Amino acid sequence: MPVGGRKQPPVATELENATVTSSLSGREWELPGMWNRMFESRVLSGYTTSELARISSLPGGESIEWCYGCGKCVPVCPVDLVGEYGPRKLHRKAQTGVNLLGDADLWMCTTCGNCLRVCPKEVDMIQIMPAAREAAVTDGIMPPELQDVFEKTFRQSNCLGENPRRRHAWTKGAGVPVRILASDPRPVDVLFYVEDYWSYHPRGQQAAQAFARIADAVGVDWAILGAEEKTLGDSQRTAGEKGLFEALMEDVVATLGKYTFNRIVTPDPHGFNALRKVYPTYGHNFDVLHYTQLLAPLIDRAEWAGSVEAKVTFHDPCYLGRHNGEYDAPRRLLASIPGVELVEMSRCRENGYCCGGGGGGMWLDGFNSDRVTERLSERRVKEAAETGADILAVCCPYEVSRFEDAAKSTGNEHLKVLDIVELIDAAMFPR
Numbered sequence: 188m189p190v191g192g193r194k195q196p197p198v199a200t201e202l203e204n205a206t207v208t209s210s211l212s213g214r215e216w217e218l219p220g221m222w223n224r225m226f227e228s229r230v231l232s233g234y235t236t237s238e239l240a241r242i243s244s245l246p247g248g249e250s251i252e253w254c255y256g257c258g259k260c261v262p263v264c265p266v267d268l269v270g271e272y273g274p275r276k277l278h279r280k281a282q283t284g285v286n287l288l289g290d291a292d293l294w295m296c297t298t299c300g301n302c303l304r305v306c307p308k309e310v311d312m313i314q315i316m317p318a319a320r321e322a323a324v325t326d327g328i329m330p331p332e333l334q335d336v337f338e339k340t341f342r343q344s345n346c347l348g349e350n351p352r353r354r355h356a357w358t359k360g361a362g363v364p365v366r367i368l369a370s371d372p373r374p375v376d377v378l379f380y381v382e383d384y385w386s387y388h389p390r391g392q393q394a395a396q397a398f399a400r401i402a403d404a405v406g407v408d409w410a411i412l413g414a415e416e417k418t419l420g421d422s423q424r425t426a427g428e429k430g431l432f433e434a435l436m437e438d439v440v441a442t443l444g445k446y447t448f449n450r451i452v453t454p455d456p457h458g459f460n461a462l463r464k465v466y467p468t469y470g471h472n473f474d475v476l477h478y479t480q481l482l483a484p485l486i487d488r489a490e491w492a493g494s495v496e497a498k499v500t501f502h503d504p505c506y507l508g509r510h511n512g513e514y515d516a517p518r519r520l521l522a523s524i525p526g527v528e529l530v531e532m533s534r535c536r537e538n539g540y541c542c543g544g545g546g547g548g549m550w551l552d553g554f555n556s557d558r559v560t561e562r563l564s565e566r567r568v569k570e571a572a573e574t575g576a577d578i579l580a581v582c583c584p585y586e587v588s589r590f591e592d593a594a595k596s597t598g599n600e601h602l603k604v605l606d607i608v609e610l611i612d613a614a615m616f617p618r
């Protein structure tokens with residue numbers, strides 16, 4: 188009998204006793220009925236499969252159907268560690284007819300990629316989530332916080348809604364000249380794509396200024412776009428605004444086409460991911476590096492005037508590590524700084540814990556707060572503090588403000604949060 192989407196309790200048809208016969212010796216045993224328990228078959232026809240079919244018919248959503256419920260994804264999901272989550276749960280919801288596009292769970296995945304690493308069926312949340320969210324956004328369904336970010340990005344080409352003309356305001360405090368291509372369009376080796384948080388956020392600007400001093404000191408030939416730069420918008424894409432991402436990409440490619448450079452370097456693992464993995468799917472290919480990959484081979488040129496005498500732990504950004512396979516360049520930089528003692532957290536490298544900022548999570552802490560026991564950034568800061576570190580080192584522009592807030596809210600104010608370039612800068616140019 189159909190059960191309307193709820194699991195049907197099994198009905199036991201149990202004999203009090205049963206006799207079994209050995210096929211080898213012909214010997215017989217009397218077994219109590221519990222050893223011979225049979226069940227009526229469960230009726231599955233009561234489930235509507237239309238929701239599962241709807242998600243799997245979206246381009247990118249296909250693999251949600253491949254889940255066979257093994258549960259391997261659940262213990263590695265950072266959201267499940269502070270709530271109840273994982274692809275298995277989403278698959279089950281869709282399988283039992285829940286409208287995922289209208290469900291708050293749609294916005295909780297940070298697209299960290301840890302489930303895909305372990306899933307035997309290659310259920311790919313990195314494709315499923317943007318596809319399902321795009322369908323929701325097209326229907327006008329999205330958290331208000333996300334709508335606000337999309338509108339700011341649409342109007343000002345940056346997620347913070349800042350004036351595009353102030354993109355390079357940070358260069359004034361760098362202490363070294365920073366070349367802007369619009370006013371000096373000569374060919375350059377490295378086009379440094381600063382992205383939003385290093386351009387506008389006060390803590391990001393400090394990191395950008397540190398990068399400028401280091402790049403200058405180790406002899407990098409580099410320049411920025413300044414006011415011509417627009418966000419690469421990868422987090423807006425994974426949060427469901429593919430159309431906005433594509434419009435930005437057209438503008439970015441047109442701007443890049445005006446100048447001659449060998450490679451693009453960016454501090455933002457999300458922008459790095461867009462240029463390295465998404466742009467090529469549209470036919471736009473660039474040689475792109477994360478800033479740690481640029482500096483790691485050059486760091487032997489650094490002249491250290493001081494040191495950082497501290498125990499430092501490092502947080503692997505999901506979009507640099509798991510998504511793009513770079514774990515060593517940041518560690519090489521940290522190991523080169525005089526005085527630094529690197530201690531690893533138990534979850535690191537391939538199994539690094541997510542800060543909660545990916546896939547639009549950067550803007551959704553408030554929206555998700557009712558469904559988690561603590562923020563992912565708070566959980567991660569506690570893990571960092573457990574190592575006994577004095578400093579939590581990062582190399583993603585999302586993380587400094589997230590972890591500084593989390594250090595305060597979890598009572599770990601003693602833990603300083605610094606970008607790797609700030610640590611290098613402190614040892615090269617002590618004040």
Ligand code: SF4
Pocket residue numbers: 253254255256257258259260261274275278305306307308309310
């Ligand atoms: S690991 Fe893959 S197959 Fe197993 S429950 Fe999770 S999504 Fe489904």
Ligand code: SF4
Pocket residue numbers: 263264265266267272273274295296297298299300301302303312313
């Ligand atoms: S991508 Fe990350 S956050 Fe999303 S379901 Fe998988 S493990 Fe969880």
